[in-house]
Amino acid sequence: ETGVTQSPTHLIKTRGQQVTLRCSSQSGHNTVSWYQQALGQGPQFIFQYYREEENGRGNFPPRFSGLQFPNYSSELNVNALELDDSALYLCASSLAGKRTSGPYEQYFGPGTRLTVT
């Protein structure tokens, strides 16, 4: 069973630039959620994708957008980067429709550490 993978591992961008982060879900999973984790904080929910559609969004501005592809992999795009966007970006996959824990049994990738200067 292949776990969740993310790329790149680290990224340094300048304020105002745009960034794309990528995630491959665990095999057999059909749902991807993205989280932002600032230093010393717990992960904050950005949005979730199921069947290539956004399926819930947290309190993040529209410059945070995403995609899910037919193979369930996903991208997170952030436009007009701000200094406060510096964080660890985590992707988590889950299996919607699973009877007991459904979409809440989320398995995380290693994250992409984004630094905005």
Place this chain on the structure above:
Amino acid sequence: QKEVEQDPGPLSVPEGAIVSLNCTYSNSAFQYFMWYRQYSRKGPELLMYTYSSGNKEDGRFTAQVDKSSKYISLFIRDSQPSDSATYLCASGGGATNKLIFGTGTLLAVQP
């Protein structure tokens, strides 16, 4: 008030001690309660989850949920230095599929 509150610690214990980690939550709609372990600069690793109230045991780990008091606990028996990490509680349920995380508790197990 945050939906999930967690004491950030740090918590330092000697090897072999029983560790108790706790969270409180405010949203009565939450039905799923997760514990994740996160090593420094890594992604969170799912340790255990429970649905609704009750206990769940897995090896040295026991997760406990008391919905009447909105209290979530994780107990680690015979703690090991390899257990040193940040422990995150998370809750979910209701209209969305998102998990709400606490800030995490940093645990150090001293050899």
